[in-house]
Ligand SMILES: Cc1cc2nc3c(=O)[nH]c(=O)nc-3n(C[C@H](O)[C@H](O)[C@H](O)COP(=O)(O)O)c2cc1C
Ligand code: SF4
């Protein structure tokens with residue numbers, strides 16, 4: 001299915017690497033965007049393209065934190081509460097976010113829009129509190145900015161936006 | 177002081193090829209292409225440039241290990257940058273990508289590699305866009321691809337995205353991840369210079385290391401050695417975070433003291449008193465007031481039983497609970513342990529359990545000894561350095577702040593808590 005939709009891009013991607021297996025993480029990023037999470041179907045799809053055993057893709061999905069093995073909301077809010085951020089109030093920020101969204105960490109809002117997670121250092125420690133949402137960084141945050149972000153994302157979703165950021169990146173990259 | 181690495185702070189739009197070239201860009205590459213490969217390696221050797229990824233290995237020496245007549249060799253740029261408190265390679269990649277490309281091209285020429293892979297952590301979207309944009313310009317200008325700068329040399333670049341795993345910054349894990357395998361380290365030997373990516377001789381260099389190379393080619397080793405100290409020449413980007421007024425990246429000559437660094441970052445914020453520094457993100461032992469006049473250099477912290485590492489300076493003020501800080505760190509290492517070897521997998525798990533118990537008020541005096549014993553049993557028994565790193569926040573926090581641990585296990589409130597709460601965590 002992935003192959004049908006992105007035939008040219010995938011061919012170009014596979015041609016880039018001396019060994020096609022090196023493309024597996026790219027394909028997984030693409031598949032996750034397509035299926036919403038690393039479902040078994042998504043894993044089989046990736047494995048099929050590369051001729052790998054699906055269990056290999058399964059083990060990769062478990063190993064890397066950017067792959068989700070459960071369905072998520074449309075926007076995954078990943079707040080860094082690792083040490084450097086925590087020294088600048090990240091733990092309180094997580095609590096505030098959880099209260100505002102009315103979900104626990106790892107939870108998804110009832111409308112299916114937001115999943116709240118905490119993650120390890122994202123390389124934005126000098127701009128804490130910070131979070132990444134669908135691979136976009138939002139930094140130097142506070143309660144007001146967080147509320148504004150949530151409102152903005154709600155509006156985007158209402159307008160039918162699907163945030164195909166990962167696909168754009170992979171495709172932009174393949175086109176060189 | 178003019179920057180050597182963070183030059184984009186002095187020159188607007190340095191990420192654009194034309195601007196980079198107007199400011200001496202790709203002159204280092206030109207010079208390298210006019211020299212023999214061995215001469216380039218000797219020049220970098222003479223500069224005594226050492227790796228900026230943490231281990232400080234001499235860069236020219238590393239390049240010289242690549243067998244001369246190997247038919248296929250690779251250069252890997254390590255932009256996995258996932259250590260807590262580290263954000264230097266991100267700024268370089270976002271704002272000064274051509275300097276990294278130029279450094280990597282010189283490295284590739286020196287070791288006769290036709291392919292350079294940049295392993296960027298998957299979260300660094302903006303960095304990867306900036307890098308790809310710069311590469312596109314280079315391809316159009318004949319700087320990357322076939323016959324670079326009109327020579328007979330072909331060098332192509334491949335960007336690779338990680339997917340969230342600190343361990344993939346370790347060079348052998350990075351190679352495994354790039355090959356599509358689980359990102360777990362292997363036990364060296366074989367070293368990557370002999371058997372690396374696709375089992376071919378491979379150089380792995382940190383992003384910042386490579387960003388040093390162009391200026392060394394242009395200005396020569398003596399110029400480079402004027403900066404920094406005898407054993408640690410050159411400038412270094414120091415990432416300062418935590419309880420300071422102005423966190424951020426600071427480019428300084430190696431040998432700058434931690435007190436000077438603290439002052440540059442505006443001192444401890446909010447008029448609070450200084451307590452401690454984690455000088456190498458979570459990976460190096462904690463240092464305290466007595467080490468503030470030590471040099472930020474490869475051996476400056478040796479007398480204080482710590483290391484510079486990649487110079488990720490996390491500052492903590494007097495309000496910081498050191499047991500809490502140690503728990504944060506060990507939580508990180510437990511989460512990021514790749515699970516391949518038992519001492520690290522089990523040790524990080526148990527250290528987190530015991531530390532959590534102490535922090536939550538269920539601990540006993542014996543738990544402090546237990547923590548030390550687990551850590552000491554990991555030392556020297558782990559397959560890669562992560563296992564070693566994981567022991568340092570625990571052992572060094574106990575060494576410097578034992579009274580805080582003791583208070584946690586002995587106060588009346590904690591005794592009562594211990595009696596009333598079950599012991600296990602999730
Ligand atoms: C657990 C672990 C994580 C590491 N992470 C990184 C990293 O993110 N970036 C990096 O350049 N080096 C990292 N290193 C060091 C690399 O293994 C390697 O020494 C370095 O990339 C070599 O480049 P250099 O000589 O230019 O410093 C890590 C090492 C370990 C043990
Ligand atoms: S020390 Fe830890 S991270 Fe390193 S190989 Fe062993 S389990 Fe993996």
Ligand code: FES
Pocket residue numbers: 080081082083084085086120121122123124125128130260261262
């Ligand atoms: S600790 Fe949060 S981004 Fe680094």
